[in-house]
Amino acid sequence: MASDNYEVTPMIERLNEAMESGAFAQVRRMINRGLPAQDVAHLLESSPPKERDLLWSMIEAEFRGDVLQYLTDDIQAIYLNRMNPEEFLAATEGLDTDDIADLLQQLPDTIIKEVLVSMDTQDRHRVEAVLSYPEDTAGGLMNTDTITIRPDITLDVVIRYLRRHQSIPDSTDSLIVVSRKDHFIGMLPLTRLLVSDPNITVREVMNTDAIVISADMPDSEVANLFEKYDLISAPVIDENGALLGRVTIDDVVDVIREDAEHSLMSMAGLDEDEDTFSPVLLTAKRRAVWLGINLLTALLASAVIGIFDATIEKVVALAVLMPIVASMGGIAGSQTLTVVIRGMALGHINSGNTGWLINREFIVGLINGAIWAAVVAGVAMFWFDDMMLGFIIGTAIIINLIVAVVAGASLPLFLKWMKIDPALAGGVLLTTVTDVIGFMAFLGLATVFYL
Amino acid sequence: MASDNYEVTPMIERLNEAMESGAFAQVRRMINRGLPAQDVAHLLESSPPKERDLLWSMIEAEFRGDVLQYLTDDIQAIYLNRMNPEEFLAATEGLDTDDIADLLQQLPDTIIKEVLVSMDTQDRHRVEAVLSYPEDTAGGLMNTDTITIRPDITLDVVIRYLRRHQSIPDSTDSLIVVSRKDHFIGMLPLTRLLVSDPNITVREVMNTDAIVISADMPDSEVANLFEKYDLISAPVIDENGALLGRVTIDDVVDVIREDAEHSLMSMAGLDEDEDTFSPVLLTAKRRAVWLGINLLTALLASAVIGIFDATIEKVVALAVLMPIVASMGGIAGSQTLTVVIRGMALGHINSGNTGWLINREFIVGLINGAIWAAVVAGVAMFWFDDMMLGFIIGTAIIINLIVAVVAGASLPLFLKWMKIDPALAGGVLLTTVTDVIGFMAFLGLATVFYL
CATH class of the missing domain: 3.10.580.10 (CBS-domain)
Known part of the structure; x- marks a missing residue:
């Protein structure tokens, strides 16, 4: 539990200064004698990879387990995979059963077995009891130190x-x-x-x-x-x-x-265990996947625009204004999406109230659609001196805002029912909907009225 | 502290059934005898306004304070503002000092004074001690029931x-x-x-x-x-x-x-106290503001596109492809923005490591920019059978992705330094940057090479 006093930030600052000035003997002393394990973990999490490795190498073997348990999964995995079973046992001596089990779960099965064999019988039984439950259940979270x-x-x-x-x-x-x-x-x-x-x-x-x-x-x-x-x-x-x-x-x-x-x-297509200072290649690889998924959405939107290229060629103002329609839909939809995803996480949303919720979103979409459609229509009319253009963009905005908020409310419910994480997939799907509907409504209406 | 047993969900389901079948006497009994205050609060939070008002009217006066303390600020405010000082005192009798102070802070100053005057001396002194500190400090959070x-x-x-x-x-x-x-x-x-x-x-x-x-x-x-x-x-x-x-x-x-x-x-421009089931007009009003702010961003992007209308008129494929450039930048930037805002909230980011972070983002932007620029360039070349177009969009994507990730990393730091909430303003500003730079780079390059 607690330690020292609450003035840890100045201590970390002093440590940072010592690191920068290369006073490594002093840094080593501060880490192993002065700072509580939580602060050493925080320091590691706040350091870029090279500095982090240097700091880790200075932590004494028997103190490493204490520090490890406070690190985020991403960083735990890095240092655990560099340890052999003996080092692991030395580092984790004296930790709580649930914390040892958490750390063990990051290791390959062969290593887990080696570690378990080397433990004394009582400890092994306790850790095995915790390991027998998935990490994200009460069993995986529990401690066996009950009185x-x-x-x-x-x-x-x-x-x-x-x-x-x-x-x-x-x-x-x-x-x-x-x-x-x-x-x-x-x-x-x-x-x-x-x-x-x-x-x-x-x-x-x-x-x-x-x-x-x-x-x-x-x-x-x-x-x-x-x-x-x-x-x-x-x-x-x-x-x-x-x-x-x-x-x-x-x-x-x-x-x-x-x-x-x-x-x-x-x-944002990220994992909650993401290390703020993960190295370049790992970061680039993880983010590339998300960019690729979103590129498909963008290409689909482009394909929709492509259908109407003859219309755009005739009225170039459409190209100028079309991002407004898609963007307003995206913003309105993502607000609803966020409210519903949060409401689901808090357990507020159930089969009895989804009807009311979708209905409310529909009316809100209609009201805000009407207000901003009028504003944008006015801007478009004055800008391009074209009444028809104002009418077209206004109608498209109302359509897209209503579709956006209804999609924002129903997509997460549908995804949950499909057992897909709404927070991960909801945003991409919603953007697809608001882009496709936005461009389709705006350019489609323009085609009807101009060609 | 705790109460009953942990099987509350079935109880809430039974209650919902009773509500739907109109068995109000049964509902009243369940609320006031059966359910712990936390669950009644959860039930209110999970109900649309009319149903919520009906439920609230069934809660006995002396139980209302218990329930109120567990409600989210938005909903607390609604019911507190319907109470007079006597009702408030009756409802909050027996609550912790910090909880009474929290509730009081939602009321107008004149009512606060009336309530304080009606309290006994010891309670008043305790509540006043907590009220003298801002709600978001240790003083506002503290309890005075120390032994x-x-x-x-x-x-x-x-x-x-x-x-x-x-x-x-x-x-x-x-x-x-x-x-x-x-x-x-x-x-x-x-x-x-x-x-x-x-x-x-x-x-x-x-x-x-x-x-x-x-x-x-x-x-x-x-x-x-x-x-x-x-x-x-x-x-x-x-x-x-x-x-x-x-x-x-x-x-x-x-x-x-x-x-x-x-x-x-x-x-998403929302408040963390937002009520999932807030009524239509309140919801529409709050969201309208955010849509208006984002409309300015969209209009700015349109203005940028408007500069290049002659180019688009000549090569309509530009209008088809331009959303891809803006969208890829937006996605890449928002990933960085999210990582940095989370890192700032966790206290990972300080003056010693921001240089490393921005540098990493620059390299990640360069790598992912190059990868996806090549893909999009290939798609554009085949689609429109135009080598030049591929080269232009590829270059624009690289430029926009690098700008996006560097902006995603530095904007929140700049906003924090300006004492503006990065989570609130970061996304809008970032979209402005990625839209403007994306359209400018793509259409600007096209103007240079085509006109």
Whole structure:
């Protein structure tokens, strides 16, 4: 847990200065003695590749696991793949089970086996329990460092039992009450333990309606539960009700951050684990794919324009104005898309209210379409001194804005139903729709009225 | 804290069914007896306006405050503004100080004064303490329900003192150790209290290097500290070191979620407090502004195209292909923009590494520009059987992609320096750049080579 004091930024600044002036002995001392692991991880994440490798080489072997657990997946993978099993074991000694399992999952299967074989039996069983669940479930997120008690003892006995511990695991706000067969019965919050009469039994004060999480619950649902009910820790059980471990708020906070970032990054075709300072070739490769996908959209739009080349040749003002129609549709649609994707992530949207939502978007599209169609029509009329042109672009804008907002509202729902990530595919598909409809409506109407 | 059990979704479904079948007596009973306040809030957030008003009218007066605190700002404002001071006081009785202050801040100043006057002295002082700090600082986020102890008593005395309490406030993981003058000295984690010898003094076991937060620290910095150091609560002090209250993880989780959503929503010109089901007119009004701003960008692009109308009249293929150049630039730029805005939010980007970042983007732009320029040039040559056209569009794409990624990396830094929100203004400015440069490069080159 915590460390030092909260004035870490100046410390990082001092470290940056030391790096720049080449005072490596000083840097090494600061990293390994001065800074908490979280700050060393943040420093690595804020460094370009070469500087990052230099810093990593200065971190002492037994401190590397502490630092690794705070790094983003992209960067973890880089350094984990440079370690052999012995180095991995040395680095991860003393980490929480869930953190070791997280790191292990980044390694090839053969290495995972080698590492597991070298662990002591208790640790191996614990890590294997976590590894047996997918990383993005409660089971993959859980920790096995639970303190369990039995319901029929008195609080005084509980307090004496706790005093035999050197320490209690981080983020322990409750003790877990289990049956003889290790089945979950209830929770005893430490605060209740402290205010209650020591002579009564656990059963009398325990909380039996606590939130319990099954091991296969998706981590985003776990996060929603923690957020909604202000939880600090929650027990994880298997399908038979046997206690497996607990999920703690510190791991859930990471899930919340990643889930929220997922939409932002996906809409630009990026991964939420993306390293800000990933090297040139990796960056270029990842982005090239997204550019290629979007090129198909652009080519389709060009093909639509191509249909009307005779019209454009006759009225060149159409070429001048046509990007406005496509762009207004794109903006209006992406606003709706963003609202709906966020609403879906928050669990606001269900079969009972989608009808209302699409209907509202239709009316909003009509209102804003009418307002801006009038403005653009006026601009076009004055600019090119052509009433007809104003009428055509105005009508095209109204059509495209309505299509855009209805598509923005329905595309993510359709994609979710198709089990495609709406944040990733929604924007590209929407642009395709607004470009094609925009150019088609504008140039099509022009063809009807001018040719 | 928590309540009921974790099977809330089926309950909400049953409630929806009851709503649809008009079994309002049943709905009223479920809302006021069955569901926890968080779920009632979620239900309101997931309902269109009319249904929402109906549900709200069924919530009992004394339960409304509980529900209000979990609602998003937009919806809070609607129902708060329908309450008079007496109703507000009845609804918020028993809420945490920080939650009451949050709700109060949504009301007009005259009502705030009326409410404060009607509160009992202790509550008023507490709420006023929180209200005296901006909502987005540690002071505005803090709670005043701290349990404080003195350093020179024994742990046994602490335990006996706690037993005199009926309960301990939610999210209490530590007691705060203060001097006679109420100055912060250290923290005593409950877990340490429980494992230590009861005969030693608080001073001997307290944590003196705990993270301490000053009341004027921005809430996003508070969130970063909690996230980095896995905190559950942290003391808040004034400039003289006097203890004011504490910040707890449940409030910080909301800040983390809102901060992460801020970028996503701002990039579409939306507010992170936006209600998914806001009514038609409000929605239309808010979105109209953003469409208007983006129309200026589109008009500027049209003006650029207008300069080259003679060229387009001669070679109509230019009108067909020109959206490709602008679109590729827009996509490449927005990827960089998203990475940099996220990196800035995570605190990865500083004066020491921006040079490297812009340089990397330049090279990535060059590589991807070259790759896709070749592809598009090939397509253009075959499509229009014109070598020159291929060469022109290829060159324009390389130019626009490089400008786009360098602008995507430097615009947010420039905007931050200008104290303008990069997530809000970055996208519009970037599109302006990529449209103007894209059309200018493509049509300009064409004018040079064709006319």
